[in-house]
Amino acid sequence: xxxxxxxxxxxxxxxxxxxxxxxxxxxxxxxxxxxxxxxxxxxxxxxxxxxxxxxxxxxxxxxxxxxxxxxxxxxxxxxxxxxxxxxxxxxxxxxxxxxxxxxxxxxxxxxxxxxxxxxxxxxxxxxxxxxxxxxxxxxxxxxxxxxxxxxxxxxxxxxxxxxxxxxxxxxxxxxxxxxxxxxxxxxxxxxxxxxxxxxxxxxxxxxxxxxxxxxxxxxxxxxxxxxxxxxxxxxxxxxxxxxxxxxxxxxxxxxxxxxxxxxxxxxxxxxxxxxxxxxxxxxxxxxxxxxxxxxxxxxxxxxxxxxxxxxxxxxxxxxxxxxxxxxxxxxxxxxxxxxxxxxxxxxxxxxxxxxxxxxxxxxxxxxxxxxxxxxxxxxxxxxxxxxxxxxxxxxxxxxxxxxxxxxxxxxxxxxxxxxxxxxxxxxxxxxxxxxxxxxxxxxxxxxxxx
Amino acid sequence: xxxxxxxxxxxxxxxxxxxxxxxxxxxxxxxxxxxxxxxxxxxxxxxxxxxxxxxxxxxxxxxxxxxxxxxxxxxxxxxxxxxxxxxxxxxxxxxxxxxxxxxxxxxxxxxxxxxxxxxxxxxxxxxxxxxxxxxxxxxxxxxxxxxxxxxxxxxxxxxxxxxxxxxxxxxxxxxxxxxxxxxxxxxxxxxxxxxxxxxxxxxxxxxxxxxxxxxxxxxxxxxxxxxxxxxxxxxxxxxxxxxxxxxxxxxxxxxxxxxxxxxxxxxxxxxxxxxxxxxxxxxxxxxxxxxxxxxxxxxxxxxxxxxxxxxxxxxxxxxxxxxxxxxxxxxxxxxxxxxxxxxxx
Numbered sequence: 068x069x070x071x072x073x074x075x076x077x078x079x080x081x082x083x084x085x086x087x088x089x090x091x092x093x094x095x096x097x098x099x100x101x102x103x104x105x106x107x108x109x110x111x112x113x114x115x116x117x118x119x120x121x122x123x124x125x126x127x128x129x130x131x132x133x134x135x136x137x138x139x140x141x142x143x144x145x146x147x148x149x150x151x152x153x154x155x156x157x158x159x160x161x162x163x164x165x166x167x168x169x170x171x172x173x174x175x176x177x178x179x180x181x182x183x184x185x186x187x188x189x190x191x192x193x194x195x196x197x198x199x200x201x202x203x204x205x206x207x208x209x210x211x212x213x214x215x216x217x218x219x220x221x222x223x224x225x226x227x228x229x230x231x232x233x234x235x236x237x238x239x240x241x242x243x244x245x246x247x248x249x250x251x252x253x254x255x256x257x258x259x260x261x262x263x264x265x266x267x268x269x270x271x272x273x274x275x276x277x278x279x280x281x282x283x284x285x286x287x288x289x290x291x292x293x294x295x296x297x298x299x300x301x302x303x304x305x306x307x308x309x310x311x312x313x314x315x316x317x318x319x320x321x322x323x324x325x326x327x328x329x330x331x332x333x334x335x336x337x338x339x340x341x342x343x344x345x346x347x348x349x350x351x352x353x354x355x356x357x358x359x360x361x362x363x364x365x366x367x368x369x370x371x372x373x374x375x376x377x378x379x380x381x382x383x384x385x386x387x388x389x390x391x392x393x394x395x396x397x398x399x400x401x402x403x404x405x406x407x408x409x410x411x412x413x414x415x416x417x418x419x420x421x422x423x424x425x426x427x428x429x430x431x432x433x434x435x436x437x438x439x440x441x442x443x444x445x446x447x448x449x450x451x452x453x454x455x456x457x458x459x460x461x462x463x464x465x466x467x468x469x470x471x472x473x474x475x476x477x478x479x480x481x482x483x484x485x486x487x488x489x490x491x492x493x494x495x496x497x498x499x500x501x502x503x504x505x506x507x508x509x510x511x512x513x514x515x516x517x
Numbered sequence: 518x519x520x521x522x523x524x525x526x527x528x529x530x531x532x533x534x535x536x537x538x539x540x541x542x543x544x545x546x547x548x549x550x551x552x553x554x555x556x557x558x559x560x561x562x563x564x565x566x567x568x569x570x571x572x573x574x575x576x577x578x579x580x581x582x583x584x585x586x587x588x589x590x591x592x593x594x595x596x597x598x599x600x601x602x603x604x605x606x607x608x609x610x611x612x613x614x615x616x617x618x619x620x621x622x623x624x625x626x627x628x629x630x631x632x633x634x635x636x637x638x639x640x641x642x643x644x645x646x647x648x649x650x651x652x653x654x655x656x657x658x659x660x661x662x663x664x665x666x667x668x669x670x671x672x673x674x675x676x677x678x679x680x681x682x683x684x685x686x687x688x689x690x691x692x693x694x695x696x697x698x699x700x701x702x703x704x705x706x707x708x709x710x711x712x713x714x715x716x717x718x719x720x721x722x723x724x725x726x727x728x729x730x731x732x733x734x735x736x737x738x739x740x741x742x743x744x745x746x747x748x749x750x751x752x753x754x755x756x757x758x759x760x761x762x763x764x765x766x767x768x769x770x771x772x773x774x775x776x777x778x779x780x781x782x783x784x785x786x787x788x789x790x791x792x793x794x795x796x797x798x799x800x801x802x803x804x805x806x807x808x809x810x811x812x813x814x815x816x817x818x819x820x821x822x823x824x825x826x827x828x829x830x831x832x833x834x835x836x837x838x839x840x841x842x843x844x845x846x847x848x849x850x851x852x853x854x855x856x857x858x859x860x861x862x
Contacts, residue, residue, distance in 0.1 A: 163829035164568045166836075203567040244774040247839065281563035282556040283840050360595045365573060444793060445549070448577035449559035452566060465545070465575040475578070478747040480556065480772035485749075 076430055084506050087396020141271035141286060142226040142234045144198060144260070148175045149219040150209055158206070165202025168209075172201055173226075180260075181416060188252075197266075199225035199286035225273075226266060226285030228483035230257050233266055237482065274490060279451040279472065285483035288476070290432045290491050292448045294450040294498075296366050296466030297435060303370025303375055303462070304434050309427055311374075312381030319382075320389045340379035348440030353401055354445060364445040364465035372444060373434040380433065384426025388419040421513035429505040432499050439471040446471040469495045526831055528606070528634040540688050543594045544822050546574035549586020550601030551695055553630060553766055554803050558601055561825045564836065569630070571817030576601075581695035588806060589614035590708035595718035598811045598818050600805045603630065603695030621860040625822055626851055627831055629843040631767035631792040632699055632799040635777040640759040643673075645781045650677050652708025655741035656851035657734035664669045665721060668736045683760040690764055695716070699763060700775040701733045704782075707798070709733075749805070752776065766855070767792065768841020792843040808857055822855050 085109035086095070095103070150171060151156075158167035173194050201224035209216055226232075229249040234257075238249075245251055261264040277289020287433065323329045351372035355361045361368050392415045400410035451467035467475070469491060476488040548558055558576045566573025577586075581602040586598035589610060606624070612681060614622060634651070636643045653659050653676040659668045673680035687838075690696040709715045709732030718728040735741050744751045744763075751763040752773060767787055769778055783798045791797040805825070812819045824830060826848060831837050833844045845851060 162568070162824070162827055162828075163563065163564065164834075166829065206567070238775070240776045246771060246774055248771070281560040283560050283836055284563065356595070361541065363595070363597070364577065445575075445577045447579075448549070448555060448575070449562055450575050450577065452562070452573035452575070464549070478578075478749050479553075480748065480769045482773070 090374040100429075101169075126279055129487060131496070134486065135484045135489035135491075137235045137237070138493075139271050140268050141273070142231040142266060143223045143269050144201075144226050144266055145221070145223050146179060146265060147219040147221050148172055148205075150205070150216055152216050155209055155216050155498075165200070165206050167202075168205040169195075169198070169200070169202040172205060172222075173198070177515070180246070183263060185259050187255045187264060189256045193250070193256055196247075197227055197230050197260070199227050200281075200284040201225065201365070203287075203490055223269065223349055227483050228285040230266070231286065231483060233257060234266075236259075237486075258409040263397025269398075273489070275494070278453045279449060279467070279475070280483065281449070282479050282484070285479075285481050285487065288484065288487050290456055290469060290472060290494050291411050293467040293469050293472035294447075294483050294494070295454055296369075296451060297468040297498075299366040299455075299461045299466070300373060300468055301431055302433060303367060304374050304431060307371070307374045308377045308381050308430065312378050312427075313385055313423060314347070315378075316382045316385035316389060317411060317416070317422075320386050321407070321415070336379050336382055340383060343378050343439070344437050345439040345443070347372050348443035350375065351440060352443045361466070362463050364467075365463050366466050367443050367462040369468060370447060370462075372440045375431040375438060376437065376440065377434045378386050380430040381423075381427055384429070385419070385423045388426070389415060391422065392418045393442055407411065418515055421510050421515075425506045425510045428502050432502040433501070436495060436499060438468075438474055441468055441471045441475070447475050450475075469498070518617045521785070541552045544816055545572040546599065546815055546818050547577075547597045548574055548599040548601060548805070549577040549579055549587055549597045551581040551603040551780075551803070552578050552626070553581075553603040553694075553696060554768070554805065554838065556599035557627065557770065557803070557842055558805070558825075560840060561821075561830060564784070564830065565817075565821055565824050567839060569817065569820060573703045574599075574674075574817070574821055577769045580693045583690050583691055585610050585621050585806070586613075588808070589619055592616040592619055592808065592810045594815075596808075596817050598808055599821070600806045602806065603801065604698050605802075605804065606861075619808055619810070623807040623822070623858060624861050625803060625805050625807060625844055625854065625855060627827060627842070628803055628827060628837065628845045629792055629800050630803050630841075631787045631789075631797055631843065632696060632703075632801070633765050633770045633779050633787045634762055634782060635755070635765050635770050635779045636762050637755055637759050638776055638778050640761075640778075641683050643681065643762060643780050644778075645679070645784065647677075647711070647783055648679065648704045648708035649711040651687070652712055652714070652749055655687050655689070655735050656709065656714065656732065658706065658714070658718075658731060660712050660717050663717075665714060665717050666738075668738075671740075685740045686758055686761045687762045688744050688761055689739045689741060690751075691743040692747060695801075696766070697765065699799065703799045703801075704741050705735075706732050765862055766841070767843070772781055789838065789841070793846065797807050800832070802845075803842070807855075809858060812858065813862060819858070823852070826851050826855065 114230045154381060155173055158164050158171065173191050176194055177189070177191055201222070205222065206222065208222075214381075226234075227249070229238050230253075234253060240251065240254060242253070243249065245250055257266060267421045273287065274289045276291040277287060277364075278292035279289075280287035319329065319332065351368060355368045356363060357408055361371075396414050396418065397410050400414045401407070405413065444468045445465070450465050452471055455461040455464045455466060471490040473495065476484045476491060479485075535608055550563070555576060555578050562576050563575040565571065581604055584597075584600040585602060586605060587597050590596050595716070606622070610699055611622070614620070632647055634643075634774045643813070650673070653670060654673065656668055658665050659670070668678055670685060672682050672684060674682035689700060706729060715728050718731055719725060723731065742754070744754070748765050748769040751765060755761045756776065763777075767789070770779055770787075781787075785791050787797050787799075792800045801808045805822075807818065807822050811823075828848065829835055831848060835844070838844045
C-alpha cells in the first residue's frame, strides 16, 4: 500500500519552498521585489542620464542661439547722400580713397542733421564714432554706377560695433567707459538718430553673403566667402574619397583573399579612423605644401587633408553596407552565369548604395566641421578676403573654411566679432543638420530590408 | 554606365587638380607671423584691397617665430613674402635665412605697442605695479631676507603692503610669443635688478649672463600660467578668476575696457601718449620683414609695404592708431627706406 501518496499535501511548515497557503501568486516575494526594485532603479539611472544629456543640449542650444542671433541683425545708418563729380575725382586721386569717401559722407550726414533740427549737440568726430567703415561701400557703388554721381543715392551703411552693441543691449550706459571708440555723450546722439529714423536695425544679409573684414570693421564681416571655401573643400573630399573609398572596400570585401596582408590593411584602416585629425594636418603641411609645393591656404590642400581623414570612415561604412547585402543575392547572380564583377556592380552595389551614401555624407559632415588640420595649412588669420573668381581659383586661391573662420573671429579683440563667431556656429550647424537630414532621407527612401 | 561616368568624373577631377597645382602664378601678397601684428596687418590688407587694383593680401596668424621660420624657408612663389614680428629678427634667424637663399631682407618698423597689466573690472584693487612686484610674484628665485630662495610668496601683500592680500595668479604670454621677450626684458629683468636679486645672485658666484637667465625663470608651481593662445584666452582666464592679472597688448585692452581695468607700471598709466613719449616702460616696436627678391615678382608687394606705412594709414590720424597702435615718430625715415628698398646689413 502506498498510503502516503494519497495523503494530503504536506503542510507548509514541513516544506518551506512551497507558497504559503492562502497567499496569492500576485503577492510578490522578497526576491522578486528586490529584482523589480533594481530594474526600477536602472530605469531611473537611464532616465537621469538622458535628462542630463538633454539638459546640456538645451544649455548649448540656448547659449548658441542667444549669443549668435545678434550676428544676424545689424544696426544701419540709412541716409540719402550725393557725391559730385569733383568730389569723386578728388577722392580717387588720394592714396586712402575709402577714407576720403567716409569724410564726404560724414560731412554730408552732419549737414543733413543740422537741417533736420536734431537738438542734441554733435560734431563730426562724434558722427565718425557712430559709423562703421562705410568707405568701400560708397566707393564701389559710385565706381560701378558712374551715372549716379551728382544724384542723391540712398545708402544703408553699417553703424560702428559699439553702437550695434548699444542697440542689442551689449553696451549699456552703465558699462560704457569713455574712449576714442565711443563717448557716453554719443549715445544721446544715437538715441536722437533712432528717433529720427536714421539709425535702425535690419537683417544682416552681409553676414551670410559677405567675406571676412579687417579687425576694425566687424560690421562688414560675413561668413559667405569661407562657406565657399568649405564648399570647394567638400568637392575635393567627395570626388576623391568616394571613388577611392568605394573601390578599396569593394576589393577588400569581395575580391581580396584572406591573408596576412589584407588583415594588416584592415587593422590599419581601423586604426587610421582613430587618428587625431591634427596629425593629418601636420602630414598635409609636410607632404602637400612643403614637398609637393601646392599653394598655401588653398581649399585644394584642405580638401586633400580632409580626404585622408574621411577615407577610413567611408571605407568602414561601405564595407558594412556591402556585408549587409545577403549572400543569396550574389549566389543567385553567379548562379545564372553572371561574372563576379557583374554580380557586384549589377546587384550588390545598388543594394548597398544607400548605406554607402549615408556613410559618405556623415563623413563629409565630419570633415566640414573639422578645424584642427586647417590651422596648420594656413587657413587662420585674414584669409577669406573675398569670393574666388572662377572655378579653378576656387580650389587654388587662398581661402578659409567655416570652422577656421569661426576660430579666427573668436580670437579678435572686439566683442562684436565674438558674436559673429557664435553666429557662424549657427550657420555651420544648419549645414551639418541639413547634411544629416539628407543622409536620413536617403536611407529611409532607398533602404531595402530582408 | 553610371560607374563609367563616375570614373571619368574622378579622373577629370584628379587631372585638373594636378594641373592647377603645378601651374598658376601667385598674384596676391602672402603674409604670416605675429598675432600681435595680425590685427594691424588685416586692417591694412583690407584697405589695400579696397583702395588699389591689387588683390587683397592674405595674412596668416601663428606667432613671430613661426612666421620668421616660414619667411626663411627660401625664395620662390611657394614661400611667404612678408613676415610680421612683434620683436626684432634674431641673428640666428638672419643666418638661417641667408643659408636658404633669403639674403636681402627689408626691415619695416610700423610703430609701437604697449604691454599692459590688467585685471577684472570688479576684482581686487590692482591699480599700481612696479617691475619688482611682478618679479617677486612670479620669479622662480627671489631675494627674501637677504638670501636667494625659491619663491614661496602666496599673496601680493606679502612683499608689497600696498597691494591686495589675495592669491597670486598671473597669466603671461607663452614663449612662442614675441610679447614674452619684451615682458622678460622690461619687467622681469628690471624687477630682478630693482629687488637686488640679480646683484645677490652675482655675489653668490654667478656670472652676469647666468644671473640674467636665472632672473627670467618663472616659478612653476601654478601661480604663473603661460598662455600660448591669443589675448582672448588670457581674457577668458581673467574672466573666471577675479584675482588674475593678465598681460595684454594696449589695443586689446582698449577694446575691452568694459571688462578690464589696467594698472600703472612704474607709476605711469599706459596710453598711446605715454608710450609714444617713452614714459611708459613696457613697450616694444612692431615690425614686418619683406623679401626683397620678391619685389617685382609678386605684384603689389612693394606697394603694400609703402601703403602700410603711409601717413594716412600708420600716421597718428590713421586707422592703425585708431585701433591702438602707437605710431612711429620717425615714420618718414621708414618710408624713405622702403622707397629705396634698403636691406638689412
